[in-house]
Amino acid sequence: MYDINITVTSDAVGTWWATGRHANALDTTQREGWDFLMEMDPHFSVAFPGEDRGGIMVNVVEADDGTLTLTEAPEWDGSVNVIFDLT
Template identity: 65%
Template sequence: MDRIAGRARLEWWANEATCLERYAVDITATADPADTWWAAGRHAEALDAPQREGWDFLMEMDPYFSLALPGEEKPSLFVRVSEAQDGTLTLTEALDGKDGSVDFTFDLP
């Protein structure tokens, strides 16, 4: 079983050219012999009110992020993120064919 621990980065991309937000996270990632991959962690620093609002909005819209593992400059994995009430993040590799695209309609006044 392979394990990586350290500071990583979650990025939420609106499209190929627009990254809406980046979040530093401290994670422990594990891969078993069958190449099943998962990670658990927390935000590296507590989110302030505007950051929390943005995080909650992105999570509600689409909880899929690109993940740059510790020591990587660019993201190498696409993950689904869930957050427990205590702030613990669970990341699972997106293997279900999800491409990260979302259809969202804004009502403008």
């Protein structure tokens, strides 16, 4: 789990997107975990305050300056194919 402060924008037809940042600076271990998850699959479930789990599935892209862009991922089925080079 990572706390993220986001700002959501939508257009006239209801398409939305969001930008944000981690609510707190990630320590070394958290950064390594975040980078690992992003490399595995950049899809996350956004849970809003007051919700136990779940919510909206989003695709997350992180810019070099740490800005996160979140877009809804309605076509994502929860599966991913990842190849790691552990050498």
